[in-house]
Amino acid sequence: METKRAMGMPEAELTFEAAMQRLEEIVQRLEDGDVSLEEAIELFQEGMRLSRWCDKKLRDVEQRIDLLLEEEDGAFRLVPFSGEEDEA
Amino acid sequence: MAEPAVLSVSELTRTIKALLDGDERLADVWVRGEISNFTHHKSGHMYFTLKDAASRVKAVMFASQNRYLAFRPEDGMRVLARGAVSVFERDGQYQLYVREMLPDGVGSLFLAFEQLKERLRAEGLFDRKRPLPTFPRRIGVVTSPNGAAIRDILTTLRRRFPLAHVIIVPVLVQGEEAPASIAAGIERINRFREVDVLIVGRGGGSIEELWAFNEEIVARSIYASSIPVISAVGHETDVTIADFVADLRAPTPTAAAELAVPHVRELAERLVHMEERLRSALRRRLGEERVRLQRLAQSPVFRHPRRLVEPWMQHRDQLDRRLGEAFGRLVERRRNAHQALVRQLALATPRQRLAVARARWKALDRDLARAMALHLREAKQALGHLLGRLDALSPLKVMQRGYALVYNETGERVLTSVRDVAPGDTVFVRLADGRLDCQVWGIEEGVQHGNETRDGHARSGTDL
Structure with missing residues (x-):
């Protein structure tokens, strides 16, 4: 969240997929060349920011693994899955 | 003697049915057997007989139940059927109402697999x-x-x-x-x-x-x-x-x-690749813009900026010329009008009238001078004539003949009566050639001849 704010990303949660899609789109638009020079420079900067952000995500992340349990009243509960004993 | 109870067929059948339906063991049973007389009615219900070497039982599997069968029942197929036993009242026949049915044995598993696969494929799953x-x-x-x-x-x-x-x-x-x-x-x-x-x-x-x-x-x-x-x-x-x-x-x-x-590695590579594409796209773009800028900078407009204004200058000159012409024409027209007015004015000038008046004046002046001269001449002549006459009548002439004039002591008044003086008064007596200062010595009224002469003389003067 902080990263996103710092980068001036939209309010909505930026997913890795959305970031990659936006990056692809930016590259495509920049390559098509039918944008103004100012826009091209902005797109370039945004693209570089997105690329760095995605790269950071790939490096920093710790995988989250949960078990999905359903309570009697139908409510869902996620319980961290350790599975250590099974792997051992 | 009590009569034996007699049941109708229906009552009997209902009794048997109630008996069977009430038996929990028959409410949910598994039966192994071989299918025969299999009929899949167009209503969707399946009717068949389950048999083994020694016996047989009628069976029915309704459409609502057989819809989910993993296999298609066929005659001769050995199956496990699960259901309840009850009575079909119309025929008085007990039968197995099948809810579930499985092919019997592993061989049958394969069959069931194939059949289910075909069915689901046909359904488009x-x-x-x-x-x-x-x-x-x-x-x-x-x-x-x-x-x-x-x-x-x-x-x-x-x-x-x-x-x-x-x-x-x-x-x-x-x-x-x-x-x-x-x-x-x-x-x-x-x-x-x-x-x-x-x-x-x-x-x-x-x-x-x-x-x-x-x-x-x-x-x-x-x-x-x-x-x-x-x-x-x-x-x-x-x-x-x-x-x-x-x-x-x-x-x-x-x-x-x-x-x-x-794979993260593929993603990282993709990111690197995309960054490279971003860079080269921007580089290319900047290059294009640079070329465009150079092209623009070299355009004739920038190299010969005068050309940009020349048409306007030409246009301006043209307008200038036209303005001059128009102005000239305007001045010309005004000048013509002015001259016309001047001519008109000249025609109406007072000088002309003045000249006429002067000419007239000169003529009149001449006439006047002439008339005047004439008149003067005539007057001179008349004067000469009168002078002649006057001379003839002049007191001096009279005095030359011995008459004198007496004035009072101031010399201002001619004395005409002895009553005008008193003895002792000084009087002046004018003679033809001078004056006498005299003193009155005495007065005497009524001296005839002297008086008449003087009156006569005075009368003569008055007549003039």
Whole structure:
């Protein structure tokens, strides 16, 4: 969240997929060349920011693994899955 | 004597029916037998006989029940039928009302598999292949939390794409309750919703151990899933109904995890590649703009800026000329008008009138001078004449003849009467050639001749 704010990303949660899609789109638009020079420079900067952000995500992340349990009243509960004993 | 109780046929049948229906053992029985006289009525209900070497029983399986049969019953097929025994009142016939039916034996399993596969294929359950998300945020895994499959899947996901959040739905993957458990798990994760892709499967095992994935209930729950499903059952050689229905079949759980996510290394490479594309696109763009700028800078407009204004200068000159011409014409017209007026004015000038007046004046002046001269001459003549006459009448002439004039002592008044003086007064007596200062010595009135002369003289003067 902080990263996103710092980068001036939209309010909505930026997913890795959305970031990659936006990056692809930016590259495509920049390559098509039918944008103004100012826009091209902005797109370039945004693209570089997105690329760095995605790269950071790939490096920093710790995988989250949960078990999905359903309570009697139908409510869902996620319980961290350790599975250590099974792997051992 | 009491008469024996007599029942109608209907009553008898109803009694027997009540008896059978009330027996709990007959309410839910499994019967093994061979199908004969099989009829699939157009109403959808199935009518057949189950028999063995020694006996037979009529059986009916209604459409609502047989719809989910994993196989198509045929004569001679050995089956296990489950249902309740009751009486069909019209015929007074007891029969087995079948709710569930399975082919008998492993050979029959294969048959059931083939039949179910064909049926589901015909229904189109195998035709739906949805695309998988490129970068799943959440991956659901419907499998046993204790098997080899989950271990393989987790290892692979961690290695390839740690970004994804893995949500395991623990289910039974073998045994009698496995099909319902798997179906419920798929249904549950669909209700949970927040998952982009689903891996459903288990590790390798015998055909019986994998059989749950050949069950219709599992196939239908996969089909009903709104989340794309990757199936991963057993080993590469094991192909289940679930594999056909799934959006993507993975040969193993490890392969399923690989198919579910991209590899971080590939992604990192892709990022590098995209950055390179970004750079080169911008570089190219800047180059293009530079060329454009140079082209513009070299355009004639910049090299010969005068050309830009020349047409305007020309235009200005033209306008200038036209203005001059127009002005000249205007002045000319005014000048002409002025001259006309001057001419007109000249015609009406007072000088002319003055000249006329002067001429007239001169003429009159001349006439006047002439008339004057004439008049003067005439007057001179008249004067001369009168002077002559006057001279003739002049007192001086008279005085030359001896007359004198007497004035008072101031010399201002001619004395005409002796009463005007008193003795002693000084008087002046004018003679023709001078004056006498005299003093009156005495006065005497009535001296005739002197007086008459003087009166006569005065009268003469008056006559003049």
